Amino acid sequence: MQDTSSTDANDVMIEAVRLSKYYGLFAAAQNVSFQIKKGEVAAFLGPNGAGKSTTMKLLTGYLSPSTGKARIAGFDTQTERLEASKVLGYLPENGPLYPDMTPRSLLKFFGQARGMTGSQIRRRMEEVIELCNLQQVLGKPIGKLSKGYRQRVGMAQVLLHEPDVLIMDEPTSGLDPNQIRDVRNLIRKLGETKTILLSTHILQEVEAMCNRVVFINEGRVVFDGHPNELGSNPAELDNKFHELTGAV
């Protein structure tokens, strides 16, 4: 993780400006504002149903907000979608949804869809295959891979166009302990050069990977700060989680 002490306004890479999303009268996200700066690896923390996925979809432009704005590297994700998508890699909650394709054909397909040249695709495929450790499964249908491998294929797809910003929705959910360790190591490595927002409802994820926490509950931001401010041991973290979610 980089030193973030000397950042200025130009270093804001992910920005939510009073974002809200209503379904009828129900607010899945309400007046959500925060800025993630270059070099930060931020955890988007909150209980199930808090509004993490909704906010991430608003940030990435997959959902349009009822009110507010989202910017990636300064680009509005509704009105400057193409520019924003060039700097953004978004890993949605359930990873890639092309079960009949192989990782090799999927990566090639996405490289072409992004307008990369043949030699760019070959060079980047080699790099992301190595980074995500996919050599063993390149020719197997994605639908037949373990959840851990599918998650890594999703990562490779997201990294192919060398985005500076990564938004990942629960990247370790449903993985076994070894797979969790691998994905965390990969995210730590990516955090050396990229700005990352990852959602989780697991407090330990925060300590393991992040230098910033944005905590959301019932669609609203209830804490934004350094992980240390949440507590320094598992019991303190647990108490803080209960306090922020209003649980008794």
Ligand SMILES: Nc1ncnc2c1ncn2[C@@H]1O[C@H](COP(=O)(O)OP(=O)(O)OP(=O)(O)O)[C@@H](O)[C@H]1O
């Ligand atoms: N299309 C929709 N229509 C109605 N309600 C929705 C819709 N999408 C999400 N919601 C509701 O908005 C709230 C926030 O959902 P969201 O998926 O953003 O939460 P989350 O924090 O990502 O939860 P999880 O950790 O379980 O993935 C939930 O109550 C959910 O049921």
